[in-house]
Amino acid sequence: MENLVEIRDLTIDFPLRAGTIRAVNHVDLDIPKGKVTALVGESGSGKSTLASAIIGLVSVPGKIVSGQILYKGRDVLKMDNRELNKYRWKEVSMVFQAAQNSLNPVMTIREQFLETARIHMENYDESAALKRISELLGYVRLEANRVLDSYPHELSGGMKQRVMIAFSLLLDPQMIILDEPTTALDVITQDYIFNILKRIHEEMGITMFLQTHDIAVVAKVAERMGVMYAGYLVEIGGIRDMFYNAAHPYTKQLLQAAPSLLDELKERKPIMGTPPDPYNMPKGCPFHPRCIHAKPICEEQIPQMVDVAPDHKVMCHLYL
Numbered sequence: 469m470e471n472l473v474e475i476r477d478l479t480i481d482f483p484l485r486a487g488t489i490r491a492v493n494h495v496d497l498d499i500p501k502g503k504v505t506a507l508v509g510e511s512g513s514g515k516s517t518l519a520s521a522i523i524g525l526v527s528v529p530g531k532i533v534s535g536q537i538l539y540k541g542r543d544v545l546k547m548d549n550r551e552l553n554k555y556r557w558k559e560v561s562m563v564f565q566a567a568q569n570s571l572n573p574v575m576t577i578r579e580q581f582l583e584t585a586r587i588h589m590e591n592y593d594e595s596a597a598l599k600r601i602s603e604l605l606g607y608v609r610l611e612a613n614r615v616l617d618s619y620p621h622e623l624s625g626g627m628k629q630r631v632m633i634a635f636s637l638l639l640d641p642q643m644i645i646l647d648e649p650t651t652a653l654d655v656i657t658q659d660y661i662f663n664i665l666k667r668i669h670e671e672m673g674i675t676m677f678l679q680t681h682d683i684a685v686v687a688k689v690a691e692r693m694g695v696m697y698a699g700y701l702v703e704i705g706g707i708r709d710m711f712y713n714a715a716h717p718y719t720k721q722l723l724q725a726a727p728s729l730l731d732e733l734k735e736r737k738p739i740m741g742t743p744p745d746p747y748n749m750p751k752g753c754p755f756h757p758r759c760i761h762a763k764p765i766c767e768e769q770i771p772q773m774v775d776v777a778p779d780h781k782v783m784c785h786l787y788l
C-alpha cells in the first residue's frame with residue numbers, strides 16, 4: 469500500500485489565555501493512496517485541526533510544536549507560500565465544515581467557479597474552464613444550466629454542499645479532505661451526498677480523507693478508520709477489522725453508541741462520562757477516567773501504539 473500522506477509525531481498546541489490546549493498529540497498517521505480514510509471522534513478531539521494542518525493551515529493561534537506532514541515524501545510544514553499555493557487545490561483540496569457558508573452570497577456560482585479557475589488554472593481558458601465546471605457539476609448530479617446562474621441563497625443546503633465538492637475537484641487534486649461534509653444536512657441528503665462521494669472515489673480513484681463524528685457514515689464509505697480521543701490517535705485499521713475486532717475500549721463504546729450498525733449491536737449504549745477538560749488532561753492514558761478496563765498503570769503512563777493485527781494499531785495498555 470503506497471502512502472500519499474505520512475504524518476509523523478505531529479503535535480499542535482493552542483496557547484490561550486486560560487492555558488494551552490494540545491489539540492493534536494504526537495500523532496502518527498498514514499493516508500494510503502487511492503483509499504478512503506476516515507477519522508472519527510467526539511467534538512474537540514482534534515480531527516479538524518489535524519486535517520487543516522495537512523493543507524498547511526492551522527488557525528490562529530495554533531502552533532505546530534513537533535512533527536512532519538509528508539506529502540509524496542515532501543514536508544508540507546516546510547513549504548513556502550508559493551509552494552503551498554500550488555499544493556493546495558492542485559494536489560490536496562479541502563471541503564470545510566459548514567462549507568456551504570464559504571460561498572460568496574453576492575456572486576453567482578458561475579462567477580465563483582470562474583474566479584477560482586482563473587486564479588489557479590495554468591493556461592486559463594474560459595470556455596475550457598466552463599466545460600470542466602459543467603462536467604464536475606454533472607458528477608455531483610447538479611444541472612449546470614440551472615446552477616451556474618444561481619446565487620447561493622437560491623440553492624438548498626445539500627446543493628450548496630455538492631457545489632463545494634465540485635469546486636474541490638476543479639484542479640484534479642490527488643486527494644480531497646472532507647471535514648464533516650454533511651453535518652448540517654438531513655439524513656436523506658447526507659446519504660445522497662455520500663453516494664456521490666463514493667462514486668467520485670470509485671470513478672476518479674481519488675484519495676479521500678474524511679472527518680466525522682458520525683460512525684454510521686464511516687461504515688458506508690470508508691476503507692480505513694482512525695479514532696481520535698482528546699488529541700490522540702487511539703486506534704487505526706481497516707474498516708472491517710475496526711468494526712468487527714475493535715480493540716480500544718473507546719472505539720468499542722463508539723460503535724455501541726451508534727444506531728445499530730452491525731447485527732449483533734442492536735442495543736444502543738451511550739458512552740459513559742464526558743471528554744476530558746482540555747486544560748486539565750488526566751495523567752496517563754487520556755481515556756482512563758471513562759474506561760471500564762482501567763488498570764493502575766493506565767493512571768500513570770501514556771500507552772504506546774502497538775500492532776494488534778496486520779495494519780491495525782491501538783494505543784492501550786490492555787495490549788502491551
Ligand SMILES: Nc1ncnc2c1ncn2[C@@H]1O[C@H](COP(=O)(O)OP(=O)(O)OP(=O)(O)O)[C@@H](O)[C@H]1O
Pocket residue numbers: 482484489490491509510511512513514515516517518527528529530648681746
Ligand atoms: N482556533 C482555535 N482557537 C482555540 N482553540 C482551538 C482552535 N481550534 C481548535 N481549538 C481547540 O483544539 C481542540 C481540537 O479542536 P478541533 O476543532 O480540531 O476538534 P474536532 O474533533 O474537529 O471537533 P469539531 O468536530 O467540533 O470541530 C479543541 O479543544 C478546540 O477547542
